Amino acid sequence: MTIKVVVADDQGLVRSGFAMILDAQADISVVAEAGDGVAAIEAVRAHRPDVLLLDIRMPRMDGIEAARVVSAEAPACRIVMLTTFDVDEYVYDALYAGAAGFLLKDVRRDDLVHAVRMVASGEALLAPSVTRRLIADYTRRLPRTEQPAQPSERLAVLTTRERETMRCLALGMSNAEIAEALVVSEHTVKTHVSSILGKLGLRDRVHAVICAYETGLAVPGAA
DSSP states (O other), X not given: OOEEEEEEOSOHHHHHHHHHHHHTSTTEEEXXXXXXXHHHHHHHHHHOXXXXXXXXXXXXXXXHHHHHHXXXXXXXXXXXXXXXXXXXXXXXXXXXXXXXXXXXXXXXXXXXXXXHHHHHTTOOBOOHHHHHHHHHHHHHHSOGGGSOSSOOGGGGGSXXXXXXXXXXXXXXXXXXXXHHHHTSOHHHHHHHHHHHHHHHTOSSHHHHHHHHHHTTSSOTTOO
């Protein structure tokens, strides 16, 4: 199956460079390019891509607002935010807007291709540096008196193994790393993750990470 991609960035060289690299792959097709948020939304509406590479800072409409619209109108489209810095100040807002992860604009060719394939398969691009930023933003926004002292009742629907899996997700661990930590197969991890998302009504594993901290299942600063 061919992965359909839309590349949205106001820098023409970045946009065309990404498109050229991805179009060279037999299983990936760049169906459209866009120079701002409005054009990105129009491209998604017209082509229904599997993956949208979306710059955070763009004219007319920024990537955060565009991500919100795309998430609402085309929930099957996986959004990857493009940024210059791995600690972009909009990380938290972008994840809440529906982003499945982040890519630095100076990403290596092979890593770009791998990232698109991974996101298209349902994985998330939540690097440890981004996870740390997410946690830092969360703890900054939520006063200590409001932080849950113990896991929320919302998590009562999860089994013990599912909670353990969710804690591992909160540490930014991959399926392979979770499987090793819990001494189970990767298939079992995928089953647990799918169950967590379904029971809690979460969009993807990125939002499972957010939920883990908001409900008190994971504690900022804990290993």
